[in-house]
Amino acid sequence: MFGKATKSRAAAGAGPGPVGADWSPYSRLQDAAGAYFLHAEIAMEAIAGVLGRRRVRGFTLERVVDLTESGASVWQEAAVCDGRRLILWHSEELADATAPGGTVLDSSVQVLPLDSIGHIGMRTLVGHDERGRRVDRGVYLVLATAMPHELSAVPADPDSPLPAAAKLRPESFRFSKSLDDGGAGQMARLVDFGNLLGRLVPSS
Template sequence: MFGKATKSRPVARRSGPAGSDWAPYGRLEDAAGAYFLHADVALDAIAGVIGRRRVRGFTLERVVDLTEAGASVWQEAAVCDGRRLILWHSEELADAKAPGGTVLDSSVQVLPLDSIGHVGMRTLVGHDELGRRIDRGVYLVLATAMPHELHAVPADSDSPLPAASATIRPEAFRFSKSLDDGGPGQIARLIDFGRLLGRLVPN
């Protein structure tokens, strides 16, 4: 299986400068090619996991941070193949021993959809200059049952029970788009992605 997937790995076709709007592209390969600075790395990592399964939906994110060392690009893709959520992200790390002084930290995480226990989506709805309804932003949260952080809570001095308790935060993944960050096309695509997961995640 992996051999076949390796031979048929997609190639990103650059249709503009990195950071171009990816919303018009229905295929992951074309959207990543237009949006990501390292589209070949992203597609290679995702294809190695997804194999021959069909991409049902995806959303992409890209943030440029300006630091004393220069510009650093953080990139993320969330892909659903109908039974799994595949998360890829990368960021540039300083490495004095590497040519150019940086290396790309690329990672992929795979979650079965039945591990997602909560899909929450909040949409900001407004109107344009002509009074027509317009989506101005969307926030999507996917929470799992897997513990992510454990915080000890000191015992209440007035409590008859001396034992302390603890709070557990589940692992959660957050995505957002706005008119300033992504524009109306990417807002619509993220809403579609959230609705897809809402339909597919088991009860």
């Protein structure tokens, strides 16, 4: 549901409407969402409902535009940390022939306690510009939990006495930014978010 890393994506500023501006200069979640998201008020309503009076410690935002035969479809996500929990909001436009305009917005929120995160991995692609100066070109953050997400069968080896087994894949969430998708500012914000979670996730 969350962390749609395999989805095709357009540039961060692409997509219908005046939104899609760079959110990285905004320190307040409400301001960043207002600049970046379609339906920012729906996102903030869903997040505020579970955030309550707790303070936002850090966040990252994602927006993907899919171009289909029926037009542009926007997929959006916010990951928010309040120091104890990871709050994930996601929305996706779904086709609905009975609705005015032909689409409805599927808005979902998921709350994870930080102690349910068992693994944090962050990878940075580092390059150089024409003058030899360092340029970060991509950042990839993966959060894995102990919660099962997918169970698949592993067939038995006909030459082995061991029976068939099952392979369990834990639930994971993926976030990425690059120079082409978000730019240097959003890449830096994603690094900050990953570092924050790394400091806050309990060690045992």
